Amino acid sequence: xxxxxxxxxxxxxxxxxxxxxxxxxxxxxxxxxxxxxxxxxxxxxxxxxxxxxxxxxxxxxxxxxxxxxxxxxxxxxxxxxxxxxxxxxxxxxxxxxxxxxxxxxxxxxxxxxxxxxxxxxxxxxxxxxxxxxxxxxxxxxxxxxxxxxxxxxxxxxxxxxxxxxxxxxxxxxxxxxxxxxxxxxxxxxxxxxxxxxxxxxxxxxxxxxxxxxxxxxxxxxxxxxxxxxxxxxxxxx
Numbered sequence: 045x046x047x048x049x050x051x052x053x054x055x056x057x058x059x060x061x062x063x064x065x066x067x068x069x070x071x072x073x074x075x076x077x078x079x080x081x082x083x084x085x086x087x088x089x090x091x092x093x094x095x096x097x098x099x100x101x102x103x104x105x106x107x108x109x110x111x112x113x114x115x116x117x118x119x120x121x122x123x124x125x126x127x128x129x130x131x132x133x134x135x136x137x138x139x140x141x142x143x144x145x146x147x148x149x150x151x152x153x154x155x156x157x158x159x160x161x162x163x164x165x166x167x168x169x170x171x172x173x174x175x176x177x178x179x180x181x182x183x184x185x186x187x188x189x190x191x192x193x194x195x196x197x198x199x200x201x202x203x204x205x206x207x208x209x210x211x212x213x214x215x216x217x218x219x220x221x222x223x224x225x226x227x228x229x230x231x232x233x234x235x236x237x238x239x240x241x242x243x244x245x246x247x248x249x250x251x252x253x254x255x256x257x258x259x260x261x262x263x264x265x266x267x268x269x270x271x272x273x274x275x276x277x278x279x280x281x
Contacts, residue, residue: 074187074188074191074220077183077184077187077190078187078222078226080183081180081183081187081223081226081230082226084176084180084183085229087172087176088172088176088237089233091169091172091173091237095168095169095170095237098166098168099166099241099244099248101130101131102131103131103248104126104131104133104134106125107133107254110122110125110126110255111255111258112258113125114255114259114262115258115261115262116262117266119141122141123137123141126138131162131248132158132159132162132163132165132248132249133248133251133255135158135162136155136158136252136255136256139154139155140154140155141259144259144263147263148260148263151256151259151260155252155256155260159249162252163249166244166245166248170238173234173235173238173241174234174235174238176230176231177231177232177234177235177238178231178235179231180227180228180231180234181224181227181228181231183223184223184224184225184226184227184228184230185227186223187224187226187227188221188223188224189220190220191217191219191220191221191222191223192217194220195219
């Protein structure tokens with residue numbers, strides 16, 4: 045028994061009401077899936093450009109030099125260097141240096157609070173890229189399935205034989221597979237960008253914490269020296 049006859053039997057009046065309704069929905073054009081994927085692609089590219097600009101304009105290029113100055117206790121030079129800078133590192137250093145007189149423990153709390161406040165600004169829209177990268181292939185596959193269903197349904201309505209059957213089926217399937225290809229084309233750049241930006245967030249956070257450790261280390265060493273001086277004075281008395 046040929047496939048068109050099997051399809052005709054599967055779509056006869058013995059089918060349930062819900063099956064007929066769902067079949068009617070799936071037989072509609074799947075082109076809207078392609079337009080959805082195109083829209084997601086445009087939004088993904090816009091997010092990538094916006095995040096790239098944000099990361100490049102909110103970075104502190106001389107973080108290693110500032111870490112050395114913090115360890116040496118040159119807080120005034122660091123304060124001047126980050127006065128007009130934007131980004132997590134500069135914001136954390138400004139607040140930490142302002143609280144330096146309250147002790148190392150207070151500075152650690154200030155650093156943790158500033159990092160927790162600044163990090164979401166770097167992670168903005170990254171969840172969108174992750175969602176697109178994870179789900180765009182499934183959206184494309186959905187369009188492919190709709191296209192294949194429609195191709196076989198159209199084949200069941202046409203009385204063709206031999207090579208014409210193969211040609212009709214292959215043409216419909218090839219058109220349906222375009223949705224899967226587009227879904228992959230949308231997902232791959234989104235996944236790559238998501239991984240790159242996530243790694244950048246971790247790098248910025250790590251550099252910020254390193255600067256904070258350099259400052260708190262200096263404050264603890266300074267406090268230890270003060271305690272030694274006080275003990276020496278008491279011994280002299």
